[in-house]
Amino acid sequence: MDAEQIDASQQALGYERFELGICDHTLDDAHLETRCPLDNGRHTMLSQHSTRQPVGRLDLLPLELVSEILLALDIPTLTSFRRVNRRAMELVDSLHQYRSILKHCPNILRAIVSTNASSYTCRVLYDTLCNTKCSSCDRFGGYLYLITCRRVCYFCFSRNLIYFPLSAWQAAKLTGLSRRDLKRLPHLVSLPGRYTASAKLSKGRTMLFDRWAVLLLDRAGDGQRQPVDYTTREPRRFMPIISAPYLSHAGQRAGWGLHCRRCERNTDLENHFRHQFTRDGLVAHNQQHRET
Amino acid sequence: MAPIQILKLQNTFKPGGKVFEVERAAAEHSGLVQMLLQDFDDSDLEAIIPISVDVSDKGLAKVFEWMTHSKDLPKTTDDGSVRGPDDSAVNWKPLTFSDWDKKFFDALDSEALYEILIAANYLDIKPLYELGCQFVANMIRGKTTEQIREILNITSDFNPEEELRIREQKALVKDESETAEKN
Numbered sequence: 001m002d003a004e005q006i007d008a009s010q011q012a013l014g015y016e017r018f019e020l021g022i023c024d025h026t027l028d029d030a031h032l033e034t035r036c037p038l039d040n041g042r043h044t045m046l047s048q049h050s051t052r053q054p055v056g057r058l059d060l061l062p063l064e065l066v067s068e069i070l071l072a073l074d075i076p077t078l079t080s081f082r083r084v085n086r087r088a089m090e091l092v093d094s095l096h097q098y099r100s101i102l103k104h105c106p107n108i109l110r111a112i113v114s115t116n117a118s119s120y121t122c123r124v125l126y127d128t129l130c131n132t133k134c135s136s137c138d139r140f141g142g143y144l145y146l147i148t149c150r151r152v153c154y155f156c157f158s159r160n161l162i163y164f165p166l167s168a169w170q171a172a173k174l175t176g177l178s179r180r181d182l183k184r185l186p187h188l189v190s191l192p193g194r195y196t197a198s199a200k201l202s203k204g205r206t207m208l209f210d211r212w213a214v215l216l217l218d219r220a221g222d223g224q225r226q227p228v229d230y231t232t233r234e235p236r237r238f239m240p241i242i243s244a245p246y247l248s249h250a251g252q253r254a255g256w257g258l259h260c261r262r263c264e265r266n267t268d269l270e271n272h273f274r275h276q277f278t279r280d281g282l283v284a285h286n287q288q289h290r291e292t
Numbered sequence: 293m294a295p296i297q298i299l300k301l302q303n304t305f306k307p308g309g310k311v312f313e314v315e316r317a318a319a320e321h322s323g324l325v326q327m328l329l330q331d332f333d334d335s336d337l338e339a340i341i342p343i344s345v346d347v348s349d350k351g352l353a354k355v356f357e358w359m360t361h362s363k364d365l366p367k368t369t370d371d372g373s374v375r376g377p378d379d380s381a382v383n384w385k386p387l388t389f390s391d392w393d394k395k396f397f398d399a400l401d402s403e404a405l406y407e408i409l410i411a412a413n414y415l416d417i418k419p420l421y422e423l424g425c426q427f428v429a430n431m432i433r434g435k436t437t438e439q440i441r442e443i444l445n446i447t448s449d450f451n452p453e454e455e456l457r458i459r460e461q462k463a464l465v466k467d468e469s470e471t472a473e474k475n
Contacts, residue, residue: 056446060406065413070430083437083458085449118434176341 014258014282017142017243022197026143026152027242030193032110036134038102053137055087067095072120075109075125097126105129111146111242113271119186119210120149132246132278135146136160142257142276144244147210148186154274157241158232165208165236175217186210188240195235202235246278262289299325303352304342310349311340314356318363323416345414351407358408358420365419389423397427428429 023029045079058066068091070078082092092098101109101122111117112125127198134141134153145163157163166174171182187209194201215224232235245254257276277285297316303309319325328341345352389397400408405424412421432440441448450458 053447053449056441056444057402057406058444058446061409062413065409065421068425071427072426074433077429077435077440080435080437081432081440084440084444084446088446089448104338140415234346 013064013286014260014262014277016256016258017276020259023199024197024238024241025066025194025199027106027111027146027191028240029067030111030130030191032107032114035191036110036114037083038106038109053087055085055091058172059087066091069124070095071097071126072121074121075112076116076118078122078123079113093109094252095122097122098229100254101126101129102249104247104254105245108144108242108244114191115146115188115240117146117149117188119147124149126247126251129247132281135233136162139282140246140257140276140278143241146240146242147188147208151244152241153273153276155269158234158237161227161229162212163237164211164227164229164234165240166214167236168207168209168213171209171214173216174220176219177217182209185213190236190239195238196233198233199234200235202239205241208236208240253259255279258291260285262286300338300340301356302326302340302342303345303347303349305344305346309338312352312356315360315363317327317354318359321359321362321365321419323418325415330435343415345411347407347411347414349412351404354400354404354408354418355411355415355420358419361392361396362419389427393423397423 045234055066058069061069062192073081078092078098080090108129110120110124128144128149128151131151132140133151134156135150136156137153139153141156142153143154143157144150145152145157147165150163152160152163165187168179168182168187171177171185171187172179175182175185177185187207189205189207190202192205193202218224243256245256247254255278258279259273259276260271260282263271263273263275298313299319300311300313301319302311320329324343325341328343332339332341358376397405405428407426409421409428412424432443435443440446448455
C-alpha cells in the first residue's frame with residue numbers, strides 16, 4: 001500500500017476530534033489567535049539593512065551552548081528573550097524544537113504565553129509533544145495539562161484528582177505559604193471564557209495551582225480528604241487543558257489523535273467513543289475489533 | 293581497593309599551560325578524557341594528557357574543582373525514570389542544584405561562568421554544562437525584555453517603529469488580562 005492508500009484506509013477507520021460534535025470548551029476554544037498574536041517572522045523581515053547587534057555576553061559562547069541555554073528557558077521567558085533584538089529572534093527561531101512547535105501547534109505557544117505557564121522549559125514541552133502516552137494511563141493522551149506540561153487523555157484530565165487544580169486560596173491554606181512563595185509552585189493564570197462541555201462561563205482570571213505540588217507541601221494532611229469534584233462539569237479541570245498533536249520525525253511531522261469509527265456509540269470505559277489513538281494505535285485497535 | 297590514580301592534564305592551547313593533577317575517577321566525568329585514555333596504556337599514565345581549549349588555567353581549575361567534588365556521581369547519564377504523581381513515569385528529569393553546586397555557581401563572575409561552560413562543552417562533561425546552562429537560564433528566568441537586555445548587556449537593534457509594534461503586540465496580551473481582571 002502506498003502512503004495515500006494508507007491515509008484513505010485510516011480515514012475509514014477513524015475521525016478527528018472536531019467531527020465528534022462535542023465542544024469541550026478547553027483552551028482550544030479560548031480565542032487564542034486574537035488574544036496572543038504571534039509575529040510569524042514579520043519582524044525579522046523588516047529593515048534588514050539596519051545595523052545588527054550581538055546578543056551581548058551570550059555571543060561569547062559557542063552556538064550549541066546558546067541553544068542549550070535557550071532550551072532551558074520556560075516559554076514565557078523565551079518569548080521575552082526573543083524580543084530583545086534581531087539576533088535574539090534569529091537564535092530562538094533557529095531552535096528546531098521551537099520551530100516545530102510553532103509550525104504544528106502555535107496555539108499551544110499562545111496558550112502558554114497568555115496563561116503565563118512558566119514551570120517547565122521549552123525542551124520539556126518539546127519532549128512531551130514527541131511522546132504519545134498519557135502520563136497517567138497507557139492510552140494515547142490527546143491533550144496537554146499546561147500547569148506542569150503533562151500529556152493526558154480525556155478520562156484522566158476529567159477524572160483523575162491530580163489534574164484538578166487548586167485555587168490560590170486553597171493552595172495557601174494547605175501549604176501555609178505566603179502569596180509570594182506560592183508563586184514558586186507550578187501554576188498558571190486561567191483565561192476568562194467558557195469551560196466544560198456545558199460551557200460554563202468564568203469571567204475573571206484565577207490562579208490555578210498544581211494539586212500534586214501543593215499536596216507535597218501539605219503537612220497537616222488536610223488535602224488528603226476527598227474534595228467536592230464535579231469531574232467533567234468542573235470548569236477548573238478544563239482551564240489548563242489544550243489539545244496536542246504528537247510530533248514525529250524529529251519534529252517534522254505532527255499527527256492528531258483519531259477516534260475509532262467502530263466505537264462511535266460505545267460508552268463503556270474500555271472502548272469509549274472518547275478514546276483517541278495515534279495512527280498506528282488505531283490500526284492495532286481495529287485489529288482487536290476484528291479478533292473479537 | 294585500587295590505588296587512587298592521578299592523571300596529568302595540560303592545556304596546550306597556549307604555551308606554558310599549567311599541568312593539572314586530577315584523580316582518575318574525577319577526570320572520567322569528561323567524555324573527552326575517557327576517549328583519550330583509550331590511547332594510553334594503564335602503565336604509562338605518568339604521561340601528560342594534552343587538551344586544547346581556549347580557556348584560562350583559572351577557568352580549567354574551576355572545572356576540575358567541580359569534577360573532583362562530583363567524582364562519585366554516576367558517570368554515564370542514567371535514564372532512570374523519575375516517578376511523578378500517582379507513580380506515573382515522567383519523561384524528563386528535573387535538574388537539581390545541590391547546595392554545593394549552588395555555592396559553586398553563585399561564586400562565579402560571568403567571565404568564569406562562560407569559561408566553565410566552554411570548557412565543559414569541550415571536555416564533554418554533560419552534567420556540568422547542563423547545570424551551567426540551567427544556571428544562565430535561571431538568571432533571566434521570569435524577567436522582562438528590558439531586564440534581560442540589562443542582565444546580558446544587550447543592545448536593541450530594532451528601529452523605533454518595530455519597537456512600537458512589538459510593544460503593541462505585547463500590550464494585546466496585557467490589555468486582555470487587565471480588562472479581564474476588572475470584569
